[in-house]
Amino acid sequence: MTDADDASDADPESLAERVRAGDLRLHELDDHADADAAAAARRLVVEGETDASLESIGNYGFPAERAESNIENMLGTVQVPVGVAGPVDVNGGAADGEAYLPLATTEGALLASVNRGCSVLSRAGGANARVLKSGMTRAPVFRVTDVVEAEALVSWVRDNTDRLAEAAESTTSHGEVLDVTPYVVGNSVYLRFRYDTKDAMGMNMATIATEAACDVVESETAAELVALSGNLCTDKKPAAINAVEGRGRTVTADVTIPREVVEERLHTTPGDIAELNTRKNLVGSAKAGSLGFNAHVANVVAAMFLATGQDEAQVVEGANAITTAEERDGDLYLSVSLASLEVGTVGGGTKLPTQSEALDVLGIRGGGDPAGSNADALAEYIAVGALAGELSLLSALASRHLSSAHAELGR
Structure with missing residues (x-):
């Protein structure tokens, strides 16, 4: 590809035409232009396909690259008074x-x-x-064979909380495990990890740290991880456990x-x-x-x-x-x-x-x-x-x- 082709790629109209032709997808535009040009190209595509005007959405006051970690397929911003x-x-x-x-x-x-x-x-x-x-929480759910294995897992966790904390804290320079509380429902075992995340809200920090701890659980016990979040955390849903035990x-x-x-x-x-x-x-x-x-x-x-x-x-x-x-x-x-x-x-x-x-x-x-x-x-x-x-x-x-x-x- 020549320098002229590179310049053409960075032009919002040319980028939009490539999307319309099927050569590019909306999420691939950032690989071919800076964040503002990619956002402008997306607006052109959406305006053409919907008959909407995105002039106000496209009128924002900071470089689009500042939002790259916050959103995908950016068009612009919605301004709230x-x-x-x-x-x-x-x-x-x-x-x-x-x-x-x-x-x-x-x-x-x-x-x-x-x-x-x-x-x-x-x-x-x-x-x-x-x-x-x-304390920010994350509660993975594990599968065990029966209540006997469930009780064994609960006992193991209580005896090895320090090992779980060491594994979790190895993923972050800021997060600290405060406690790990087990809950059993039949052959499902939930481990509610609670972290001190300092000045961060800490949800991502808690998720990454908990995954490392789960690796230790799987390697040392008969339990199998079903999901890193078992909804006992509980994130973004009304839940009595948060009302009683707190979260954040x-x-x-x-x-x-x-x-x-x-x-x-x-x-x-x-x-x-x-x-x-x-x-x-x-x-x-x-x-x-x-x-x-x-x-x-x-x-x-x-x-x-x-x-x-x-x-x-x-x-x-x-x-x-x-x-x-x-x-x-x-x-x-x-x-x-x-x-x-x-x-x-x-x-x-x-x-x-x-x-x-x-x-x-x-x-x-x-x-x-x-x-x-x-x-x-x-x-x-x-x-x-x-x-x-x-x-x-x-x-x-x-x-x-x-x-x-x-x-x-x-x-």
């Missing part, structure tokens, strides 16, 4: 002081609601937040708000909010068989996940939260506890330019000192944002202002 709520005072174990919370959403009135909650939290002296437990960060935020602040700023009373929370978030959720006992924690989790480059599918677990409220000496005590918030400040989507900037707003881009402190801080900021969102929505419902607020904002 980003706003900030706050500032809000946070008294956390890792997060401390005033912060603006970046949220990306297309839901009108969400930012206004969270912002109102943040204002009231700060007026009350700020919100407390603490990460109570941390288990984090709680709370606040005590003086009665006069509740009445003046929220136009309701501590008693009314507490009663509403019991009847709606606790009893109503129980009657519905819900795994989450809250008003709309998913809203804040999803918006902050999108803004900061988290795995958006893990909102399923991240919104697994319980909100409590009580009248205490005339004031309002409110808390929100998120059992399985899977977040990181390194790796994945956190490396993208816009998401990196959102992490800079919080001052927690990259690895923390000590390791893990930045991801802990992100978990605490999200918990405080969720607390603000719960406070605002519960107050709007208690004061019967929810529909009027949406009407006023034109949403």
Whole structure:
């Protein structure tokens, strides 16, 4: 191939024509041009076959090569509006002081609601937040002959946890095995590995490390690996085990708000909010068989996940939260506890330019000192944002202002 042919290959129209002719597939374009030219060629192909205009999708503000580890067959970007709520005072174990919370959403009135909650939290002296437990899990499933072999495998694992940890940790310079918990169902044995992944969300790290440990299990026992994930992890699915045992960060935020602040700023009373929370978030959720006992924690989790480059599918677990409220000496005590918030400040989507900037707003881009402190801080900021969102929505419902607020904002 001549230099002229190379130049022709890098032209988006020429590349698109080769795809149309069947000489290339969409995923092969990156082998023949830089990432931006390949994306432009894909847009031409898709526009021609669908009659869609991809002008806005193709108008993005960073080199496409920056996203090569995040997506395949890139066309461009979908731009979601980003706003900030706050500032809000946070008294956390890792997060401390005033912060603006970046949220990306297309839901009108969400930012206004969270912002109102943040204002009231700060007026009350700020919100407390603490990460109570941390650990990313992966649970492979093994096949054994019968329950006798299952019991033997469980005993072997308990006696050889150090060997499994050594094999797993040999694959990473950051991950650390915290524990390995066996579960038996007939002739299936699940081993739930839990890792300290520091500032990374750590799902890929845990998967690679667990595979190395599984090799040791297969070489030393009669068990056969069926799948590296046996769904007892549990990733990206609602699961009681995550609600009870936790996954990622288990984090709680709370606040005590003086009665006069509740009445003046929220136009309701501590008693009314507490009663509403019991009847709606606790009893109503129980009657519905819900795994989450809250008003709309998913809203804040999803918006902050999108803004900061988290795995958006893990909102399923991240919104697994319980909100409590009580009248205490005339004031309002409110808390929100998120059992399985899977977040990181390194790796994945956190490396993208816009998401990196959102992490800079919080001052927690990259690895923390000590390791893990930045991801802990992100978990605490999200918990405080969720607390603000719960406070605002519960107050709007208690004061019967929810529909009027949406009407006023034109949403």
